[in-house]
Amino acid sequence: MDAATTTTPAVLILLGPPGAGKGTQARKLEQEFGLVQLSTGDMLRAAVAAGTEAGKQAKSVMEAGQLVSDEIVIAILRERMDGPDCRRGVILDGFPRTTVQAEALDAMLAESGQSVSAAISLEVEDEAMIERISGRFTCATCGEGYHDSFKPTRVPGVCDKCGGTEMIRRADDNAETVASRLAAYHEQTEPLIRYYGDRGLLKSVDAMQGIEAVTRDLDAIVRDLAR
Numbered sequence: 001m002d003a004a005t006t007t008t009p010a011v012l013i014l015l016g017p018p019g020a021g022k023g024t025q026a027r028k029l030e031q032e033f034g035l036v037q038l039s040t041g042d043m044l045r046a047a048v049a050a051g052t053e054a055g056k057q058a059k060s061v062m063e064a065g066q067l068v069s070d071e072i073v074i075a076i077l078r079e080r081m082d083g084p085d086c087r088r089g090v091i092l093d094g095f096p097r098t099t100v101q102a103e104a105l106d107a108m109l110a111e112s113g114q115s116v117s118a119a120i121s122l123e124v125e126d127e128a129m130i131e132r133i134s135g136r137f138t139c140a141t142c143g144e145g146y147h148d149s150f151k152p153t154r155v156p157g158v159c160d161k162c163g164g165t166e167m168i169r170r171a172d173d174n175a176e177t178v179a180s181r182l183a184a185y186h187e188q189t190e191p192l193i194r195y196y197g198d199r200g201l202l203k204s205v206d207a208m209q210g211i212e213a214v215t216r217d218l219d220a221i222v223r224d225l226a227r
């Protein structure tokens with residue numbers, strides 16, 4: 001399917017708690033449908049690494065597992081959405097995370113005559129999240145995710161993509177921070193399920209399934225939307 005055709009949904013939102021697989025699935029949708037993945041988490045980590053003003057403010061908030069201010073995140077997303085590549089259509093991964101952000105997104109899109117195509121909720125249980133995140137590592141050599149707990153047959157500490165042996169862990173992927181991130185999700189982000197449900201835009205996927213099964217369900221939803 002060609003994402004440049006008008007039949008492809010232009011703005012997809014992936015909703016779900018930390019560790020639900022939003023990033024993994026967004027990258028697959030990006031390849032499959034030619035959409036652009038926009039991860040506010042990645043943008044914020046880049047801002048922290050670059051030491052920008054927004055990054056300086058975000059750093060300690062992220063390390064505590066809390067949400068960065070709506071003002072900062074909305075500004076970062078708005079700037080990125082202006083990129084010409086975003087005209088192909090976008091998958092928002094990690095945004096919106098509050099009702100204020102959802103309203104800002106609606107207003108931002110309305111300025112260019114666009115609207116949200118669908119919000120897809122990746123549904124998972126809290127216990128599974130904690131387990132997944134504590135087994136989440138990234139290969140330092142190729143940058144691919146290395147999720148121990150997803151694939152118990154893997155050789156521990158060896159990347160199955162490139163054989164690299166140096167694994168890095170995100171600063172906020174530790175037990176205390178994960179608990180705060182889950183709490184922030186339930187309090188501030190979960191209300192968005194109702195927000196998009198009320199607007200007839202909500203779709204749900206059982207994200208307790210394996211990665212391939214979740215991808216299959218997401219593909220079916222996106223193809224259906226494009227019809």
Ligand SMILES: Nc1ncnc2c1ncn2[C@@H]1O[C@H](COP(=O)(O)OP(=O)(O)O)[C@@H](O)[C@H]1O
Nearest residue numbers: 018019040041042062066067068073094095097
């Ligand atoms: N839309 C957002 N609003 C506020 N904070 C955000 C947003 N997106 C990302 N963040 C910050 O970045 C952190 C990491 O986000 P992300 O990479 O999406 O990971 P995860 O979904 O695993 O929590 C969050 O815990 C939060 O501090």
